[in-house]
Amino acid sequence: MPAPGRRTVVGRIRPDPVLVQAVIAGALSFAHLHDLAAAAGQDGWKAWAYPISVDLLLVAAWxxxxxxxxxxxxxxxxVIALVASLGANVATAGFLDLRHPPAWLRFGIAGWPALAFLGGTLLAHTRGVAEATDPAAPAEATPAPAPVPDPVAATEPPASPPKKETTDLSAAAPPTEPPRPAPAPAPVPAALxxxxxxxADEHRARTGNRIxxxxxxxxxxxxxxxxxxxxAQLT
Known part of the structure; x- marks a missing residue:
């Protein structure tokens, strides 16, 4: 008698109809592309490489x-890869005489490798919309913080501009300016x-000297x- 665990695992394996349909459609399209390439003169491994190239380009674009x-x-x-795949399906259904393929079919089959190489290169190396925004772009410069004004310097009156020297010898000497009063000490908060x-008390207790x-x-x-x-207020 099989173990319950094995019966549960086997019971979960169910075929997906959509996946089966995709495999069948892909196999038929693959075979049609091979037959078309072989009819156009691409024999051997080259006939098998054509359907692989078309399907890879279709997957890359999707x-x-x-x-x-x-x-x-x-x-x-x-659309180019889809037209190539659908065209092979239609061409092998009797619409073309594959025993005597027309010249345009030979031309298209012969030029497909270069076209597929160009498409694959552009799809792989062209930047998309998500990659257009560079994540490593430098961030905007943060403005420097405004300097803190000096409370003592803010109370000082602005200095007067220097006076130009006079060349008139007859002019009297300029009167001397009275000395400016010393700036008033900045108000210090009581908490500070x-x-x-x-x-200061901690410094005195630790060193024995006044700070x-x-x-x-x-x-x-x-x-x-x-x-x-x-x-000055601590003295």
Whole structure:
């Protein structure tokens, strides 16, 4: 008695009618192309190579249509291969005297290898719509972040443009400008001062010395002017 597992596997093997029909149609078309090539003077292995060439071109064009979508290139070579296959089926059905093939049939069979080579090359090496967009294209340059304005420098008044020297010797000496007042210290948030005080206390407990402005600036990551203003409030 066969094992249940084997009976289940055998029961799943069922012939696909569509696949059987495709095999039969392909075999008949293959034979018709062979007979037509042999009648046109291509004997031996050359008569068998013609149907292989036609079927491969037909499959290549259909694969291009399925992968990249409709295009003139794929549709054109698909129609050429389909006409060659259908023409062989019709020609071998008694519409042509294969014992005395016409000249145009000999000409077409003789020129098919070059035509099929051209079609296969174009289908294989012409970029499709999906490949036209280069994935390795450089991305757009990211704009650099705007520089953070210095709070101390922002409070300074703009410098006056230099004055041109006068060539008039009789003119009196220009009056001296009054000294500009020192810029007011930048306002320091109370939370930043409290954090700086903790850093200063930790530095004093670890080294025994008071923290200087450079060390405070490095620990807090602030501009030098802001570090000086914080250090002034810690004294």
């Amino acid at each position: 694969r291009r249509l399925r992968n990249d979508g409709p295009s003139r290139l794929a549709w054109g070579w698909f 001062v409290a954090h700086a005080r903790k850093v 200087d402005a450079d060390t405070l600036r490095a620990r807090l990551g602030v501009p030098p002017q802001l570090a000086d203003a914080i250090a």
